Amino acid sequence: MQLPLRIDPAAGMGLQAQVTDQIRQLILDGRLTPGARMPATRQLALDLGVSRNTVMGAFERLAAEGLIEAREPTGTFVAGRIVAEGPALLPLPEATPSVAAERRRRRRLKLRVEGHQVVAPHGPALPFDFWIGRPDARLFPMRHWQALLMRKLRGGARHLCDYGDPQGELALRQAIAAHVGATRGIAAAAQDILVTNGIQEGLNLLAWLLIAPGIEVVVENPCYRGAAQVFRGHGARLRPVAVDHDGLGCAALPTSAALAYVTPSHQYPLGATLSIERRQALLGWAAQAGAYVVEDDYDCDFFYDGTPLPALKSLDRHGHVIYLGTFSKSLGAGLRIGYMVLPTELREPARRAKALLNNCQPWLEQAALAAFITEGGYAEHLRRLRQSYAARRDHLCAGISHGLPGWHCGGGGSGMHLVAHLPPQGPDAEAVEKLARTQGVGVYSIARGNALLWNAGPDHPLRRVLLLGYAALSQTEISEALLRLRQAIGAH
Ligand SMILES: Cc1ncc(COP(=O)(O)O)c(C=O)c1O
Structure with a gap:
């Protein structure tokens, strides 16, 4: 550790006293913490x-004051409990800001936006938590992942010590291009892909590239809060368009908008799949309006009933669609790896923006993931997850229809959550x-489930909709949760 000390031979004060005083000050004002x-x-x-000798003399003095202690044979440490005494240096005089200057400083905050919540709000306090979009950590392919990481590390530290390509590791981009081709019908090459820190970074990059104050952005109503707030934060005027059981109501799209943000595979939060007719209408709108469509395919790896509809991007012949994918749901959000499939003209601007934002993605996980995909481990992992999650979804639906009279499930054809429509009374x-929380069960209304809902008075039907993420709970846990939920409601 290098300490921020400055020795001034012309200070008119002994060198040892300068070292002693400055270290003492670092300890007393907490910059050097106990145990350091x-x-x-x-x-x-x-x-x-x-x-x-000068430094040793200073250390002896500080030890005598009880501020540091020698622990043989490991070294010298800041004492565990500091008793503030002795001649501490006076703090440097600090200029007091004027009231006007303070006001000016406070006005400098540019981003005035509400946040969003991806972390489960109650943590481990709720043993049976249907928090949305959380994969089951017990099903993470830990052994395989550890082996891949070790293998990559055995190749040496070169990539750990160097910056990588801002666009992402080539091997990973190639693997992603092949994966989205096979599973989502998207014809993409490695140069069309940009690796991101999750979809969230992709949204921010796009906002940086495309949104200026006043620009109109279509969002679904209700909409994923994390996207809406990013666009709003960059000054966009949000134009919410209602969704129904076929997804976004494309007939109501305003031609004045520059961009539409959609979740066609599994509408967030209601779970509808955008119909083929609406997909065509949406692309037609984009062509007419000269707009981009941002396709957020966050949980597209889990289609349960029949074959999945190909991505909107796969129908896009003129480069209107920007596709966003993530490994947060299929592997884990802690990995922070997502990607964009970009229209040609946005490739280079996005690459530059990514470089300005954070230079590049961390190398190790990208390298491991590339191998995981190309060697077939990822497809196998997805197959297993799909089986488990489908069984959990079926178990939850059956449990609800048997145990909770008047409740109806919907929106569960794909993804990791479904919606429960509550009875009108x-x-x-x-x-x-x-009520559920009192029994240790987490279920979520639309507003609490990280979504925004516009124009919903107290009697709006969506106020009687609950979001239930089932992927992280085993069937036994789901049964217990439903039992408790029944008790909670019955007790009401
Ligand atoms: C609809 C939607 N889009 C994007 C994300 C963010 O994903 P990522 O972890 O890749 O940033 C989420 C996270 O839950 C989501 O629900």
Whole structure:
């Protein structure tokens, strides 16, 4: 560790006293915390250009004051409990800002936007939590992943020490291009792909590239909060368009909008799949309006009933669609790997923006993931997950229709969550959410489930809709959760 000390030979104060006073100050004002290891006296002397005896003398003094302690044979550490005494240096005089300057500073905050919530709000406090979009960590291919990481690390540290391509590791881009071709019908090459820190970064990159204050952006109503807030944060005027059981109501799309953000595979949060007719209408609208369509395919790896509809991007002949994919649902959100499939004219601007934002994605996980996909491990993992999640979804639907009279499931044809429509009488979604929590069960109304809903008065039917993420709960846990939910509602 290098300490921020400055020795001034012309200060009119002994060198040892300068070292002692400055270290003391670092400890007393908490910049050096209890338990922190002090640098070796030889190294500190070298760094400061003073004799080792000077530093040793300073350490002896500080030890006598109880501020540091030698622990043989490991080294010298800041003492566990600091008793503030002794001649601390006076803090440097700080200019007091004027009221006007303070006001000016506070006005500098540009981004005035609400956040969003992807972390389960109650943490481990809820043993049976249907939080949305969470994969089951117990099904993560841990052994295989560890082996891949070790294999990549055995190749040496070169990639850990260097910056990578801002567009992403070539091997991973090739693997992704092949994967989206085979599973989503998208004809893409490695140069069309940009690897991102999840879809969320893709949304931010797009906002940076395409959104200026006042630009109109179509969002679904209800809509994924994480997307809407990004566009809003860049000054977009949001134009919510209602969704029904066929997805976005494309007849209502305004031609004045520059961009539409959609979740066609599994509408977030209601779960509809955008029909083929609407997909064509949406592309027709984009062509007419000169607009982009942002296709967020966040949980597209899980289609359960029949074959999946190909991605909207696969129908796009004129480069209107920007496709966003992620490994957050199929592997885990902690990996922070997603990708964009970009129209030709956005490739280079997006690559530059990514470089300005964070230079590049971390190398190790990209390299491991590329091998995981190309060697077939990923497809096998998806197959297993799909089986488990389908069984869990069926178990949840059956449990609801047998045990909760008047409740109806929907939106579960794909993805990792479904919606439960509550009966017209009785507590609404928000009330059920609260009751369930008293029994250790997490269920979520639309607003609490990281979605935005516009124009919904107190009697709006979507206020009687609950979101249930089932992927992270085993069938036994789902049964127990439903039992508790029944008790919670019955007790009401
Ligand atoms: C609709 C939707 N889009 C995007 C994301 C964010 O995904 P990522 O982890 O890839 O940033 C989520 C996360 O839950 C989501 O639900």
